[in-house]
Amino acid sequence: MFLQNNEIRDLLNQVADLLEIRDDNPFRVRAYREAARVIEQMTEPVASLVKANKDLSQYRGIGRDLAAKIREIVETGGLEQLRRLRQELPVSLLDLMQVPSLGPKKTAQLYKHLGVASLEDLERAARRGQIADLSGFGEKSQQHIIESLGRVKKSGEKRLLWSDAAVHARALEEYLMDIEGVRRVRVAGSFRRGEETVGDLDVLVTCGRDREKDVMEAFVSFEGVKNILSHGKTKSSVILRPGLQVDLRIVAQVSYGAALHYFTGSRAHNIAVRKLAQDKGYKINEYGVYQGEKRVAGKTEKEVYASVGLTYIPPELRENMGEIQAAADNRLPALLKRSDIRGDLHCHTRRTDGHGSLEEMAHGAIAMGYQYLAVTEHSQKVAMAGGLNEKQVLQYMKKIDAINEKFSGFRLLKGMEVDILADGRLDLADSVLAQLDLVVCSVHYQQRMDEKKQTERIIRAMDNPYCHILGHPTARLINTRDPMEIDLEKIILAAKDRGVILELNAQPDRLDLPSSYCKMAAESGVRIAVSTDAHSVENLELMENGIAAARRGWLTRNDVVNTRSLSELLRLLRRP
Incomplete structure (x- = not known):
């Protein structure tokens, strides 16, 4: 069984969650979470490293005990310790953490004091008013849980983050392309449109007719398949181990463009295109564009769009939100491209909660072809991550200066990710902030203020002349934590008035600023920084996520500050 890195990560996180619910040693819990994070950031398949008998404990954050656990997962597909924990505690406790704001500690409290062990138990306790009486909850938290449960039920099965779905999509593409006679493999649907989460994968294949049976046999035999739902001549469906459904269709070469357009969607976009076709006397379906019984287009997507008088529309824009007109x-x-990016404006090193040194992060950025990388360590408020106080910041700046002397054509920018305190003040003195190249201001604590207070807090932070970038503006964690209650339209207007840049954080579970607000910000004249918030050299590759989100937000090169040369960027960072 060949487990993907994200599957190994999930098993380690499950152990950490159950240990924390059990109130186990916090250092032990942290060790599992750290190992899971290291696995997530690795670009090489861990299963391949284990097979090659590599020592995983050489990776910072993975000790010898955890290295042995990871080897056990790879070799057996499971973990004995996790099996024991699942016998000791109801597995359904993990489902409670689908509800935003319910982490392991609060889940443990609900289980211990109210016997809540499932989503059904949770709803019953909330509607009876029992949760409000628990320490650390209250009436507002109880109502939030009721509302969140409604959204969890409505969404049904938990959707995968786009980046997790990408691991399976790319593995499938590579696997299918290796089959003799296969000409094209393309994953369509919400994945191709770059949505934040993906519910299933639609895979299209073109091949010789004599190879159709081979393709279908190979598909249902793919290593990651958990269940086979159907196995036909030109269409088959399977469930992969993470619960992700994959539908594969073999399409004729002459219909490839029409099929790709049809299965990419969105439904609203396709309906609008079909209406245009009807007005011109055509019919569009997955097989082509027809005038009566005659196929007049469909080999490529460009043909499909041209038949209704449209230029080609990139998949990320296909939501019927103005792209047709x-x-x-x-x-x-002209949407943002990877080649447009000149640098990254948010990263951490091992000086706080990152995994690479300054030199390693710099060389990683140079390998990406960047001219600059902003090192933005946490400030003192984030004590758990080893945030820096004012004296430490000044010392760190000297270290960055010394390292920069070694480079030509590249520069580490001296930055900080400074916490926005509850009253809107920044976590470091202005006298220190004034000496930095840039300051990313973020909310990490007290995220449950009401909308008015939270909005005022953020705008007050932006009033500070040394606030250059507002980091992950909504503080959401996709599938885990709801966005803060803030008036984003008001914040966008405030950013415009003050010359503050808004961040599009490319971490897979953030993608924050959300794409719809990226479009609003750009239309308002507010610039965006597409940044990775990298905590390792490998994390710098997350720029791909940010670019996909930026494209969904209609962003161009001119809308994004880190497409500028270093000298142009430094000019933009000067507040008016």
């Missing part, structure tokens, strides 16, 4: 008027934006 823009294509008709030939004014679609």
Whole structure:
């Protein structure tokens, strides 16, 4: 059984969650979470490293005991310790953490005091008013749980983060392309549109007719398949181990473009395109564009769009949110590309909660082809991550200066990720902030204020002339934590008035600023920084996530500050 890195990560996190619910040694819990994070950041498959008998304890954050546990997971597909924990505690406790704001500690409290062990138990206790009486909850938390439960039920099965779905999508593409006679493999659907989460994968394949049976046999035999739902001549469906459904269709070469358009969606976009076709006397379906019984287009997506008088529309824009008219008027934006990016404006080293040294992060950025990388360690408020006080910041700046002397054509920017305190003040003195190249201001604590107070808090922080970038503006964690209650429209206007840049944080579970607000910000004249918030050299590759989100937000090169040269960027960072 070949487990993907994200599957190994999930098993380690499950152990950590159950240990924390059991009130186990916090250092032990932290060790599992740290190992899970290291695994998530690794670009090489851990299963391949184990197979090659590599010593995993050489990776910072993985000790010898955890290295042995990871080897056990790879070799057996499971972990004996996790099996014992699942016998000791109800497995359904893990389901409670689908509800935003319910982490292991609060889940443990609900289980210990109210016997809540499932989502059904949770709803019953909330509607009876029992949760409000628990220490650390209250009426507002209870109502929030009731509302969140409704969203969890409505969404049904938990959707995978786009980056997790990408691991399986790419493994499938590579696997299927190795089959003799296969010409094309493409994953369509919400994955191709770059949505934040993915519910299933639609895979299209073109091949010779004599190879169709081979393709279908290979597909249902794929290593990651958990269940086979159907196995036909040109269509099969399976469930992969994470619960992800994959539908594979073999399509004729002549219909490839029409099928790719149809299965990419969105539904609203496709309906709008079909309406245009009807107005011109055509019919569009997954097989092609037809005038009566005659197929007039469909080999490529460009043909499909041209048949209804439109220029090609990038998949990320296909939501029927203005792209049809823009294509008709030939004014679609030239969306951001990876080659446009000149640097990254948010990262951490092992000086706080990162895994790489300054030198390692710098060389990683140079390998990405960057001109600059902003080192933005946490400030003192984030004590758990070893946040820096003012004296330590000044010392660290000297260290960065010394390292920069070794480089030509590249520069480490002296930055900090400074916490926004509850009253809107920044966590470090202005006299220190004034000496930095840039300051990312973020909310990490007290995220449950009401909308008015939270909005005022953030705007007051932006009033500080040394606030250059507002980091992960909503503080959401996709599938885990709801966004803060803030008036984003008011914050966007405040950012415009003050010359503050908004961050699009590329961490897979953040993608924050959300794409819809990226579009609003750009249209308001507010610039965006697409940054990875990298905690390791490997994390710098997360720029791909940020670019996908930026494209969904209609962002162009001109909307994004880190497409500028170093000298241009430094000019932009000067507040008016």
